[in-house]
Amino acid sequence: MSLFRKVSEPAAAKAGVIVTVEGRDVPVPEGASAAAAVLLAGSDAIRETGVSGAPRAPYCMMGVCFDCLAEIDGIPNRQSCMVTVAPGMVIRRQHGKRTVDTAVAAE
Amino acid sequence: MGQNGEMKQHDAIVIGGGLVGAAIAYGLAREGLDTALIDEGDVAFRASRGNFGLVWVQSKGVGAPHYQRWTRLSAAEWPKLAAELGQRTGVAVGLEQPGGVQLCLGDEEFAGRQAMMEQMRTEAGNFGFEYRMLSHDELAETLPGLGPEVTGGSWTPYDGHVNSLYLLHALHKGFVERGGTYLPNRTVDYAAAQPHDFRLGSGADEIAAPRIVLAAGLGNAALAPLFGLSAPVRPQRGQILVTERSERIWPIPLGSLRQTLEGSIMLGSSEEEVGFDTGQRPEVMQAIAARAVRTFPWLAELQIVRAWSALRVMPPDGKPIYDESEKFPGAFTANCHSGVTLAGAHANAFAPMVAAGALDPMMLPFSARRFDIPQAAE
Amino acid sequence: MTTEKIDFAVIGAGPAGMAAATLAAELGLDTVLIDEQDAPGGQIYRGVERAQDNSPLGADYLAGKPLAAALRASGATYLPATTVWHIDPDGTLSLISAAGARTLRARRILIATGAIERPVPIPGWTLPGVMTAGAAQIMLKSAGLVPTGRVVLAGQGPLIWLVAAQLIRAGAPPALILETTSLGNYHFAAHRLPAVLWPSRRALAKGIGFIGEVKRAGIPIIHRVTGLAARGRDHLETAVWNGCETQADLLLLHEGVIPNTQISLALQLEHRWDVGQLCWRPVADEWGATALSTISVAGDGGGIAGAEAAALSGRLAALDAASFLDKIDPAERDRRARPVHRALKREQAIRPFLDALYRPAPAVLVPADEVIACRCEEVAVVQIRRAARLGAQGPNQAKAFTRCGMGPCQGRICGSIVSAVMADTLGRPIAAVGTYRPRAPYKPITLGALAGFEHPEGLSEALTGAVGGA
Numbered sequence: 024m025s026l027f028r029k030v031s032e033p034a035a036a037k038a039g040v041i042v043t044v045e046g047r048d049v050p051v052p053e054g055a056s057a058a059a060a061v062l063l064a065g066s067d068a069i070r071e072t073g074v075s076g077a078p079r080a081p082y083c084m085m086g087v088c089f090d091c092l093a094e095i096d097g098i099p100n101r102q103s104c105m106v107t108v109a110p111g112m113v114i115r116r117q118h119g120k121r122t123v124d125t126a127v128a129a130e
Numbered sequence: 131m132g133q134n135g136e137m138k139q140h141d142a143i144v145i146g147g148g149l150v151g152a153a154i155a156y157g158l159a160r161e162g163l164d165t166a167l168i169d170e171g172d173v174a175f176r177a178s179r180g181n182f183g184l185v186w187v188q189s190k191g192v193g194a195p196h197y198q199r200w201t202r203l204s205a206a207e208w209p210k211l212a213a214e215l216g217q218r219t220g221v222a223v224g225l226e227q228p229g230g231v232q233l234c235l236g237d238e239e240f241a242g243r244q245a246m247m248e249q250m251r252t253e254a255g256n257f258g259f260e261y262r263m264l265s266h267d268e269l270a271e272t273l274p275g276l277g278p279e280v281t282g283g284s285w286t287p288y289d290g291h292v293n294s295l296y297l298l299h300a301l302h303k304g305f306v307e308r309g310g311t312y313l314p315n316r317t318v319d320y321a322a323a324q325p326h327d328f329r330l331g332s333g334a335d336e337i338a339a340p341r342i343v344l345a346a347g348l349g350n351a352a353l354a355p356l357f358g359l360s361a362p363v364r365p366q367r368g369q370i371l372v373t374e375r376s377e378r379i380w381p382i383p384l385g386s387l388r389q390t391l392e393g394s395i396m397l398g399s400s401e402e403e404v405g406f407d408t409g410q411r412p413e414v415m416q417a418i419a420a421r422a423v424r425t426f427p428w429l430a431e432l433q434i435v436r437a438w439s440a441l442r443v444m445p446p447d448g449k450p451i452y453d454e455s456e457k458f459p460g461a462f463t464a465n466c467h468s469g470v471t472l473a474g475a476h477a478n479a480f481a482p483m484v485a486a487g488a489l490d491p492m493m494l495p496f497s498a499r500r501f502d503i504p505q506a507a508e
Numbered sequence: 509m510t511t512e513k514i515d516f517a518v519i520g521a522g523p524a525g526m527a528a529a530t531l532a533a534e535l536g537l538d539t540v541l542i543d544e545q546d547a548p549g550g551q552i553y554r555g556v557e558r559a560q561d562n563s564p565l566g567a568d569y570l571a572g573k574p575l576a577a578a579l580r581a582s583g584a585t586y587l588p589a590t591t592v593w594h595i596d597p598d599g600t601l602s603l604i605s606a607a608g609a610r611t612l613r614a615r616r617i618l619i620a621t622g623a624i625e626r627p628v629p630i631p632g633w634t635l636p637g638v639m640t641a642g643a644a645q646i647m648l649k650s651a652g653l654v655p656t657g658r659v660v661l662a663g664q665g666p667l668i669w670l671v672a673a674q675l676i677r678a679g680a681p682p683a684l685i686l687e688t689t690s691l692g693n694y695h696f697a698a699h700r701l702p703a704v705l706w707p708s709r710r711a712l713a714k715g716i717g718f719i720g721e722v723k724r725a726g727i728p729i730i731h732r733v734t735g736l737a738a739r740g741r742d743h744l745e746t747a748v749w750n751g752c753e754t755q756a757d758l759l760l761l762h763e764g765v766i767p768n769t770q771i772s773l774a775l776q777l778e779h780r781w782d783v784g785q786l787c788w789r790p791v792a793d794e795w796g797a798t799a800l801s802t803i804s805v806a807g808d809g810g811g812i813a814g815a816e817a818a819a820l821s822g823r824l825a826a827l828d829a830a831s832f833l834d835k836i837d838p839a840e841r842d843r844r845a846r847p848v849h850r851a852l853k854r855e856q857a858i859r860p861f862l863d864a865l866y867r868p869a870p871a872v873l874v875p876a877d878e879v880i881a882c883r884c885e886e887v888a889v890v891q892i893r894r895a896a897r898l899g900a901q902g903p904n905q906a907k908a909f910t911r912c913g914m915g916p917c918q919g920r921i922c923g924s925i926v927s928a929v930m931a932d933t934l935g936r937p938i939a940a941v942g943t944y945r946p947r948a949p950y951k952p953i954t955l956g957a958l959a960g961f962e963h964p965e966g967l968s969e970a971l972t973g974a975v976g977g978a
Contacts, residue, residue, distance in 0.1 A: 026637065026758055027653040030564070030678045054558060055651030063653065067743045068636045073375040073393060074886045078742050080636030082883075084643035085551050086544065086951075087624050087768075089884060089916040090634075100374050100433060100916075100952075104646075107546050120375040120393045125275030127428040147899075172902025172942055179908050299909045302898055312899045373955070374916065397955075410948050412594050412602045412611075419958040430956030435916045438947050 025065040042112040057103035057114050058084060058091040069093050069103065070117035092117045140166045140311065142341040142484065143330060145318060145353060148178035149294065149469030150476060151345030152301035157481025158343075159308035166337050167305060168330070170349075171315040175365070175408070177347050178298055178469055180440020182370060182398050183390070184383055185227060185471050187288035188261065192246055195253040196495040197449045200475055202257075205288045207474030212292070218307060221300035223292050224391045230289025231269065232385035233280050233425055240281040247284050261286045272381060275428045283384075291383040293390065294470045301473075313337075321356045326460040328357070343484055344463040347443045348406075358457030360498040361465050365441035367402040369414050371422075373432040387422060395432065397422045410439050442467040452480065452496040454489045462489070463498075514538045516829050517601055517614035518584075519592055519771065522550020523572065523815045524807025525620035526579045528822035528829075533583035535830040540585045540612060542592055542603060544951070548576045550622050551642065552815045555650040564677035565649060566670075568714075568815070575819060594948035595775060599802045604953050609960060616802060616829040619790075620822060621768045623808035626787070626868065627921050628663060628761035629875040631737040634883055637744025641671045641762035654680035657757030660747045662686040662736055665764045665866045669718035676725045683756075685722070686733040686749055688763070690869060697865035708858035734869065736761075763868045767809045770920055774946040775803060781939040784863045785812055786873065787924065788943055794849070795828035796821060804828065817855035823848050873928035881929060882922040884915020889929055896933035902942045903927055916952060919944040 029052060039050040042057070044064035051060045058081040061069050068078035070092050081091035084104045093103040096113050099121035103114065140163075144155040147169030155167040170176075187205050191197030205227070212225040234240040244263050251259040262285045269283055270276045306312055316332040328342040342357065344350050350361035375393035386399045400414045415437060423430045443465055445451050450466035462484050466472055483489050518529045521543035529541040541548075549556045553572025563570060579586060587605065594602040601612045625640040632638065641661060647653040654675060659682040661672055672682055705712070723729070730749075737748040738759050747756040766787035769779060777798050778791040789811045796804040806825040807818035824845055831841035875881070877890035887910050895909040903919070903926045906912060912926055913919035919926075923944050931938040949958075 025656055027647055028656045028680075030648070030652045030654050030680075052651045052653065054555060055653065059647055059651045059653055062647070072886065074884075077634065077886065078636055079634060080743070081639065082634075082643065083625060083640050083921075084646040085624070087917060087920045092916075098431070105544060120377050121432075123275075123376050123379055123428060124431070125379065125426075125428045127275065127431065169899070172900070172904050173945075179904070295908045295911075299895075299898070302909075306898065314899045315901050371955070371958075374952070409596070410594065412596075412600075412948070415594075415948075416958055419955045423955055423959040430959065431954060433952040433954050434949055434958060435952045436914065436918065436947070437949060 025063050027059065027062045040108045040110050042108050042110070042114060044114045045116060051108045055108050056084070057093060057095055057101075057106040057108055057112065060108050060114060061093060061103060066116070068116070071119050073120040076119060137329065137336045137338050138166075140164045140337060140339040142166070142343070143168065143328060143337060143339040144343045144345055146344070146346035146349065147302070147312070147314065148176060148345070148347055149181065149298055149301070149473060150347070150464050150466065151343070152298060152305060153469070153473045153476035154343050154345055154464060154481050154484065155310055156301045156305045156308070157477035158485055159305050159310040160477075161482060161485040163485055164309065165305070166311045166313060166339065168316050168318065168332060169312065169314045170317065175348055175406070175441050177440055177443050177467070178294065180368070180370065180438055181294035181470055182388070182396060183291050183294040183470060184230075184385070184388065185225070185290040185292055186230065186385070186468070187471065188230065188232065188247070188250075188284060188286040190468070190471070191449070192249055193253070194449050194495070195255070195257070196492070198250060198254060198259065199257055200450070200496075201468075201471060202288060203479060204472045204475035205290070207478040208290070211474050211477055215300040215304055219300045219303040221296055221303060223296045223300055225290060225292045227288070227290030228382045229285060229287040230383040230385060231264065231283040231285045233269070233283040235279045235281065235421070235424055237281055243284045259286075274379065275426050277425050277427050279424050289383060291388050292470060297470065297473060318353065321353070323357050323458045323461060325458055328458070328461065341460050341484055341487070342462070344461070347465075348441060350463060350465055354463055357461035358455035359453055359461060359463045360501070361451055361463050362498065362501060363443050363445050363451070363465050365406050366444040366467070367404050367407065367439050367441055368398060369400050369410060369418065369439045370437060371397040371415060371418055371434045372436040373397075374435050376432065387425065395429070406441065408439055408441060410437060446501060450496055451498050452489065452493045453498050460487070511600065511611040511613045513613045514540050515614065515833055516540070516616050516618065516826075517542065517612055518618045518620055520550060520620035520622055520807070520809070521545070521548040521579070521586070521588070522552060522620060522622045522807060522818060523575055524622070524809070524818040524822035524825070525550065525618070526575045526822070527819040528618050528620060528806055528826040529584040529586070530578045530582040531823050531826035532829060535826065536835045537826075537830055537833060539583070540587060540614070541579065542587045542590050542601070544589065544591050546588050548579055548586070548588070551646065552622070554646055559649075564674050566674065569649070572815070591951045591953070592771070593950050593953050595771065597775060597800050597802060602948070604957050609957055614802070615833055616804065618796070618822075618825050618829065619771050619803065619805045619809055620807045621771060621809045622818070623765040623812055624768045624920065626763045626766045626872070627925060628763050628872060629879050629881060629925055630761070631876065631879050632739055632744070633761070634880055635738050635740050635744045636742070637740065637757060638738045638759045638761065641667050641760040642765075644758075644760050645671050645674065648674060648678060654678045655758045656680070658683045658755060659758045659760060660684045660686060660754065660756040661760045661762070662688065662733065662747065662749070663762035664689045665762055666715055666862065667762050667765075669715065669722055671760070671762075672722045672727060673718045676722065676727070681725055682727055682760075684754060685727055685729045686736065686747070687729060687731050688733045688736065688869060689866060690732060693865055693867050696867065697861055700861040700864050704858050704861045707854055708861070711858045734871075763872050764866055765808065765812055766924065767811060768920070769809070769943075770918065770946050771950055772805060772809065773943055774948065774950060775800065776945070777803065779943065781937075782811065784860065786868060787812070794824070796825040797828055801832070813856050813859060817852055820848050820852040820855060824852070873924065874932045875925065881925045882912035882915065884917050884921075885911045887912040889925070892926055892929045893933045896930045900930070901934070903930060903944045906930060907944065913944050918946050
């Protein structure tokens with residue numbers, strides 16, 4: 024069950040943005056953050072910590088607590104509350120320590 | 131605690147609670163000496179808080195084989211110290227000594243490094259110095275994503291790394307657990323020195339001991355003359371960058387790059403002569419980042435979550451100063467910029483010397499008297 | 509890349525920053541306003557440009573619209589989605605954005621980074637489903653989203669009533685309000701009330717209005733709550749207090765706001781511990797000027813006083829900057845500032861009353877031993893106490909011993925908790941124990957972005973020898 028939903032007002036039901044959260048398509052209001060998208064999608068947690076594996080979800084929604092870290096469009100550990108949704112954005116849970124793609128070529 | 135003229139007598143006093151002082155104090159306490167460790171407060175220069183965490187042997191003592199030998203001694207003592215601290219304090223310092231590699235960018239760097247390694251081996255004589263120059267391809271097997279600009283690197287089996295903050299914590303804990311007296315938030319207001327009789331006043335406290343060790347880092351320069359010693363150290367700034375935690379990529383420390391057990395990647399190194407300024411310079415941070423990205427292009431994607439600068443305790447020739455006072459026997463000093471690497475030697479070799487009352491003759495080349503000798507024309 | 513030289517750099521596009529940048533540009537200063545978010549408004553006016561006139565957030569929120577419009581119309585250069593990661597006391601700012609890295613050299617910098625929610629470290633506060641009241645408000649402001657399920661609002665302060673009223677209007681009333689205001693606070697505040705009754709009548713009336721709105725909506729309110737905790741296995745299941753328990757899907761916590769001092773501390777500006785507001789504040793004069801002539805502060809980042817006060821203090825900072833940079837003479841600065849000073853005094857009048865009424869209980873600053881103090885590194889209060897007993901004299905040594913403060917938030921959340929816990933353990937006042945020393949990068953930046961950041965005028969002579977050698 025989602026922790027959040029849209030205010031039932033015509034104004035708020037304007038054209039939304041479709042993003043993918045853990046493989047599921049989720050319509051999200053324009054201007055919402057990726058963290059809001061995750062909460063809308065009904066995810067319990069947005070990440071597991073790299074320290075103990077404890078589940079975490081957004082706490083402050085304003086870029087202070089860093090508990091909303093998620094993988095967005097392939098980039099791990101992004102503060103999802105500071106990223107505005109865009110059509111086709113792919114959001115995934117951050118599972119502890121990030122992985123590294125060592126095959127990245129030099130610029 | 132002394133009040134109203136009362137003096138608290140100890141067997142030994144150590145001034146300075148950083149990695150050097152804490153290791154020596156721990157060693158003294160372990161020798162059974164009733165030791166007082168005087169330290170500053172939360173805001174102080176504290177080179178120990180800015181440490182990179184290397185147990186680095188391969189570059190120590192070019193042109194000064196005694197320094198290489200001392201470093202090797204320390205590296206050999208390290209596993210014992212780590213195990214003992216873990217057992218007694220419950221703090222695991224995370225020592226790993228798999229050997230280490232210093233990576234070189236370009237042929238010139240590689241050639242220069244090889245020449246340095248060869249010189250180390252020649253100077254080591256019978257003591258020996260084992261190293262190998264590894265090519266890019268040889269390294270690429272163990273170091274995925276090694277950048278094309280890396281021509282190779284120097285490897286020795288002696289190098290390793292450790293969590294320097296856990297080490298500091300463990301030394302303090304171990305010191306107190308062995309009956310040491312920790313006196314923080316203090317400066318030395320006055321000092322009176324006589325042979326084998328030293329008194330310090332700090333605030334309301336007065337302490338006395340027949341042995342005293344000056345391990346106050348940059349503070350030693352001013353303290354030393356009071357005890358018939360000389361410690362001409364200057365600050366040299368270094369900056370460090372730390373990345374977000376990642377899956378384990380590197381099995382060994384790489385000199386100016388290493389990955390911690392928690393997964394963070396630490397990046398250095400730099401040297402700036404800026405006096406006592408602990409600020410950060412974006413230009414230097416950029417240079418560190420740029421070299422790191424040339425070494426491993428995939429590093430570019432990682433986020434830096436933390437960075438700092440710290441002031442190394444730097445003697446004029448970069449090599450440690452260990453001394454005992456001629457004027458006031460019983461007074462000693464220890465100064466270096468490698469408090470982690472030399473922790474093994476400080477706790478297990480230097481402290482026993484202090485307890486016994488005199489430095490071993492092997493320490494003579496480290497005396498500050500070497501700065502009195504006019505340099506031969508070069 | 510060369511360093512662009514400007515007159516005035518403003519950090520933060522909340523009410524203080526917007527008002528300062530707008531006025532500064534008007535006064536002829538070459539002004540740049542830098543903000544992390546996509547649109548102006550800071551947190552209090554977040555998303556205000558897109559807000560509808562009938563917004564459930566109310567008239568006070570909509571008051572941010574003209575501020576944003578004025579900013580857009582002004583001659584100030586506005587840099588959204590841009591992060592300041594380092595400031596040098598000489599006025600150099602290192603910035604990073606999607607467009608890359610750049611440097612600015614300003615003759616005056618205004619830190620207008622506002623406030624953050626005071627952390628509310630209760631047992632279980634790291635569980636998914638526990639958020640700040642401000643977070644729920646941000647969801648409403650930026651995305652028109654409201655909570656589903658059973659919402660419990662817990663804590664104290666004007667924001668509790670404001671958020672409750674906003675949620676009611678938006679059709680998602682909270683199920684329960686747990687107010688933590690103690691009896692002692694009422695007595696304290698009662699003494700301050702007579703002095704503020706007339707000057708702050710409008711603000712008081714507004715507050716009473718919100719409280720009335722919430723009560724009329726029939727929301728159950730429990731007073732003098734203590735022992736707050738969140739329980740659940742992998743996420744919040746129940747909220748607990750005073751030996752009672754209730755099922756909850758979302759627990760919104762609030763114990764006031766405190767200045768965001770991350771940058772002011774990184775610059776090593778002197779800070780003092782405000783015993784009335786129980787927070788650290790940068791030491792600054794009535795214009796927001798600090799001991800560093802290049803740095804000034806305005807808005808809630810200098811001390812909590814609310815949005816209207818923030819805009820006024822932003823204007824004062826702009827006037828002071830213009831005088832400092834010889835665009836206007838001090839006499840004109842003083843003349844123009846007089847009505848602003850008066851208005852600011854009026855806005856600040858209610859503070860002593862609110863500070864007394866909503867003073868956080870000791871457990872908010874010094875939680876129980878098992879509570880997590882550092883969320884990032886998962887360090888419990890008891891570990892901090894042990895570090896203090898081992899000899900750590902302040903937060904920086906505690907950080908060295910326990911890792912608290914080493915996570916990505918760089919001590920923003922745990923800082924106040926750690927200072928208070930150490931003070932309590934060491935038996936010393938918080939003012940003596942001190943704070944973390946935050947460092948650059950103020951927000952994370954990638955190695956690639958940093959590597960691509962070209963130094964403006966070449967490496968200075970101060971940089972010697974081996975970069976990279978060990």
